[in-house]
Each structure stands twice: as structure tokens, then as C-alpha cells.
Amino acid sequence: MFFPQDAVQLHYPVLETGFTASEIQELLSLFESPTRSPDSGLEGSNSNSNSNSNRVVYSVDERKRRRMISNRESARRSRWRKKQHLENLEVEVNRLKIQNQELKKLLGSVLGQCHVLWRENDQLTTEYLGLQARLSDLRHALVAMHSK
Template sequence: MMSECTSSALFFPGAEEPVQFQCPVQETGLTTSEIEELLSLLQEGNSNSNSGSPNSGSEGSNRAIYSVDERQKRRKTSNRESARRSRWRKKRHLEDLTEEASRLRMENRELKNRLGLVAQKFHVTRRENERLESESFALWARLLDLNRVLVAMQMQQSQY
């Protein structure tokens, strides 16, 4: 797109007179008024940076270059990207929690199985212990009976 090109003047600090600009490239697709608007925005950015404003630097110049609509579009795009990353992190976190829950369920199942085996061994051991205690009492009773018989026999032999 060819457009008419006029010269524009910008006053830069430290320069004694305004700097004249001619349209540098005709194939940019920008109209003369758009180029003049960009140049005026650049000039405003330079005057703001010279006044010591807190928005000087690249942030201030970026604000001067982008229109309100462009800034809104960029902010929307940035917000969408941020939301997409947030959803991805949330999804990943949910997957991690699901994996951990699955792992913990499996570990819980294994612990319950081990507890069941230990409880079974405990009951077997307890029954065996009860049987041995009963046998021990029976043996003690028999031993006492044998001891009485022995004492009685010794008393009989000592009488003769």
C-alpha cells in the first residue's frame, strides 16, 4: 500500500532544533496519519522520560506505542495464557494427588493384609500357649501326686 509521505519533525532533548523525518519505508502498510501518530507517541514518550516520570524506560515506551485496544488485547491474551497455565498446574496437581491416593490405597491394602496375617499368627500362638499352659498344669498336678506317693513310700520304708 502506497501512501503519501510528508516529513515530520520531532524535538529531542539535547538537540538544538527539531529533527526532520521522511517516511523511511513506503511498503509498511501504514498511512501517513498512522506514521505521524506513531511519531507523536514517540515524542510524548521522550518528553515523559525527560520529565523524570516513574513510567520511563521500556515500560513507558511500550505503553506509548500500543493503543488502548492493543493493550486490552495483549492483557486478555496474557490473562488467557495465565489461566491456561493455572488450569494445567491444577490438572497436574490433581493427577499427582490421584496417583498418591492410589499409592496410599495400595499401601493400606498391603498393611491390612499384613495385619491379618499377624492377627492370625497371634490367634494360633495364643491357642498353642493356652494348650501348653493346660498341659503344664496337668504335669504339675501329676508331679505333685507322684511326689506324695514317693513321700508315702519313703515313710513306709522308714517304718520297717
């Protein structure tokens, strides 16, 4: 059993369990054996045991109530985070839709310019071939004039 010299001294709340140091001390005191005097019979230990068991039941109920409140709060925070995440995703979707529309417009503009340049390139190629043929004809004529 626990003896006064074995008592655990906690200076800070124990965060892992959600209990404060005084609550842990109270729970630990429930496990300590009651000091019985020789003249105290079973009645004294039963009445002490009943009062301790009432305190244990209360502590268990209190712990359940706290856990339920904690779970509700955790669920509320989880729902809020999920809602925030969903809103952030919706904003991102809208931003990407706008960016997609702008890129489609830009692509259309670039393709339009590309078609204009292809047509201009075709015209210049045709003009080049015509001028090259004319130059070739002029060379033949010049060679023919020199050979006479």
C-alpha cells in the same frame, strides 16, 4: 508528568506483573504529556490522544488475553497436580491394603501359635500338678515307712 530524565530504566522483566521492561516503558509513555508546539491546536492532541487510546485499549486487551492464557495454564497445571496427587493416594491405598492383608495373615499365624502354646501350657500344668501330687504321696509314704 514524566520527563525523559525521570524515565524508569528496567533491565530485567518484571515478574510480578508479567510485563517485560519494554512493555512497561510503552505503558509509561502513554502517561507522558505530549510535547505540543505552540502552533499545534486541539486537533494534534486529539489525533495523538486517539492513537494513544487505541494503544491503551490494545494493551488492556492484550493484558486480558495474556491473563486468560495464564489462568488457563495455571488451571491446567492445577488439574495435573490434583490428578498426580490422586494417583499417588491410590497407589498408597493399594500399598496399605496389601500391607494390611499381610499383617492380618501374620496376626492369624501368631494367634494360631499362641493357641497351640496355651494348649501345651495347659497340658504341662496338668502334668506338673499330677507329678506334684504323686511326689507328695511318695513323701507321705516315705515318712510313714521311717516312722515304723
